Amino acid sequence: MHLYKNQHLKVYNSLTGTKEVFTPINEGHIGMYVCGPTVYSNVHLGNCRTFMSFDMIFRYLKHLDYKVRYVRNITDAGHLVDDADDGEDKIAKKARLEKIEPMEVVQRYTVDFHNILQKFNFLSPSIEPTATGHIIEQIEIIKDILDKGFAYEINGSVYFDVKKFNEQYEYGKLSGRKLEDMISNTRELTAQDEKRNPQDFALWKKAEPQHIMRWPSPWGDGFPGWHLECTAMSTKYLGETFDIHGGGMDLKFPHHECEIAQSEASYGHSPVNYWLHANMLTMNGKKMAKSTGNNILPNEIFSGENSILSKPYAPSVVRFFMMQAHYTSILDLSDDALLASEKGYHRLMDVFGLLDSLQTSKDSSIDITSWKQKCYDAMNDDFNTPILIANLFEAVKNINLIKEGKASISARDLTDLKETMNSFVFDVLGLERKSDGNMDSDKLSGVVSLLIRMREEARANKDFATSDNIRDQLAALGIQLKDGKEGTTFSVS
Numbered sequence: 232m233h234l235y236k237n238q239h240l241k242v243y244n245s246l247t248g249t250k251e252v253f254t255p256i257n258e259g260h261i262g263m264y265v266c267g268p269t270v271y272s273n274v275h276l277g278n279c280r281t282f283m284s285f286d287m288i289f290r291y292l293k294h295l296d297y298k299v300r301y302v303r304n305i306t307d308a309g310h311l312v313d314d315a316d317d318g319e320d321k322i323a324k325k326a327r328l329e330k331i332e333p334m335e336v337v338q339r340y341t342v343d344f345h346n347i348l349q350k351f352n353f354l355s356p357s358i359e360p361t362a363t364g365h366i367i368e369q370i371e372i373i374k375d376i377l378d379k380g381f382a383y384e385i386n387g388s389v390y391f392d393v394k395k396f397n398e399q400y401e402y403g404k405l406s407g408r409k410l411e412d413m414i415s416n417t418r419e420l421t422a423q424d425e426k427r428n429p430q431d432f433a434l435w436k437k438a439e440p441q442h443i444m445r446w447p448s449p450w451g452d453g454f455p456g457w458h459l460e461c462t463a464m465s466t467k468y469l470g471e472t473f474d475i476h477g478g479g480m481d482l483k484f485p486h487h488e489c490e491i492a493q494s495e496a497s498y499g500h501s502p503v504n505y506w507l508h509a510n511m512l513t514m515n516g517k518k519m520a521k522s523t524g525n526n527i528l529p530n531e532i533f534s535g536e537n538s539i540l541s542k543p544y545a546p547s548v549v550r551f552f553m554m555q556a557h558y559t560s561i562l563d564l565s566d567d568a569l570l571a572s573e574k575g576y577h578r579l580m581d582v583f584g585l586l587d588s589l590q591t592s593k594d595s596s597i598d599i600t601s602w603k604q605k606c607y608d609a610m611n612d613d614f615n616t617p618i619l620i621a622n623l624f625e626a627v628k629n630i631n632l633i634k635e636g637k638a639s640i641s642a643r644d645l646t647d648l649k650e651t652m653n654s655f656v657f658d659v660l661g662l663e664r665k666s667d668g669n670m671d672s673d674k675l676s677g678v679v680s681l682l683i684r685m686r687e688e689a690r691a692n693k694d695f696a697t698s699d700n701i702r703d704q705l706a707a708l709g710i711q712l713k714d715g716k717e718g719t720t721f722s723v724s
């Protein structure tokens with residue numbers, strides 16, 4: 232029996248502004264699309280939080296036995312510097328500044344993105360398509376939107392006609408904006424503007440002679456508008472209507488609004504049933520931004536090389552810190568908050584060392600079944616990880632009571648407790664049990680070598696109690712010493 236049949240998930244749908252019962256289009260199967268990174272610089276921690284929220288959602292849906300096709304794209308063309316239709320392509324600009332090929336920029340930062348996500352223990356999406364790999368699909372959608380009269384061509388560029396679209400559909404429904412208000416709040420178009428209205432957005436832009444990233448099209452050489460790639464790739468892999476579309480809050484407008492408009496104009500119906508938006512990460516109470524210096528890269532947290540930090544933090548600790556907030560809430564990063572999370576993380580991990588040595592009794596004094604359901608209830612309530620974590624700490628408290636003989640558990644309940652703890656901590660939250668991710672192998676071997684020398688000194692002094700003690704204590708930590716002709720070596724299990 233599939234778990235999802237017993238666990239009734241509700242999600243907060245940004246489109247309707249309500250928590251709704253989640254019902255996939257095809258029973259047992261889920262299509263989920265999440266807007267991926269524009270690969271022109273190192274992925275920043277705020278973006279990691281967004282992707283981590285959807286990694287957790289992906290993990291929980293899989294845990295419920297859904298078959299999930301998770302598509303997360305790589306934007307490697309079309310994203311312009313001002314996030315709208317002006318300025319240089321972000322990747323082409325970086326390539327020009329560094330005097331390298333745009334695809335070298337893409338390669339470098341795609342590799343960086345994957346490395347960081349791997350450190351955070353992300354699952355790979357099912358498909359990770361690129362914008363440049365789907366130019367033909369994008370051109371086909373533009374042709375279709377032109378045919379249906381919701382776009383116009385001018386000087387080799389094609390723009391989406393928002394006013395025309397709004398006569399038949401509703402532009403602004405996701406972000407709660409009204410087209411009339413948008414019109415009255417924007418500047419007049421100047422004579423050089425090609426657009427009929429400032430709200431119109433580019434589906435295809437003519438490439439000026441110096442523009443390197445260009446493709447042939449029915450309208451001449453050019454490149455696709457930023458919003459179009461997500462419509463093309465989500466439709467190609469998930470269908471014209473799919474279950475979940477996710478992304479950062481900041482993408483709601485204009486990016487996601489434009490995706491809806493493109494799909495409705497082309498296919499005549501809404502592309503997505505549930506829109507999920509993850510909230511942002513602030514640092515010391517302020518918005519993170521490169522320009523103000525209030526910014527931190529993931530690697531700076533792992534190495535501790537940033538002036539806001541008192542020490543380095545392991546990726547699992549940072550992950551645990553992020554999971555302690557609900558994905559739709561703003562989360563503030565600070566050294567104090569990370570220190571507190573590190574303590575909590577260790578307290579949680581410590582019980583996994585106890586679980587195997589607990590004594591069982593005939594009966595349980597703790598109700599494991601209802602505790603387990605409380606864990607599910609938290610996650611079924613729009614993936615409420617902070618409530619889930621509170622429940623996991625309830626178990627930590629009980630495990631310690633059982634160890635002290637102040638509570639009892641039956642063998643059957645203990646198996647259930649272990650399985651549930653493992654599922655939620657490792658499979659759903661995606662934490663890893665690493666005692667200290669900050670200690671690199673050089674430091675570890677340095678410390679063990681020091682202990683080996685102290686043990687040799689103890690033996691030379693015939694202090695066998697101390698030498699055995701060092702060996703046994705290391706063995707308890709999973710470090711085995713082996714005495715041989717060449718001296719003592721060690722291995723870590």
Ligand SMILES: [Zn+2]
Nearest residue numbers: 266267461486
């Ligand atoms: Zn997108």
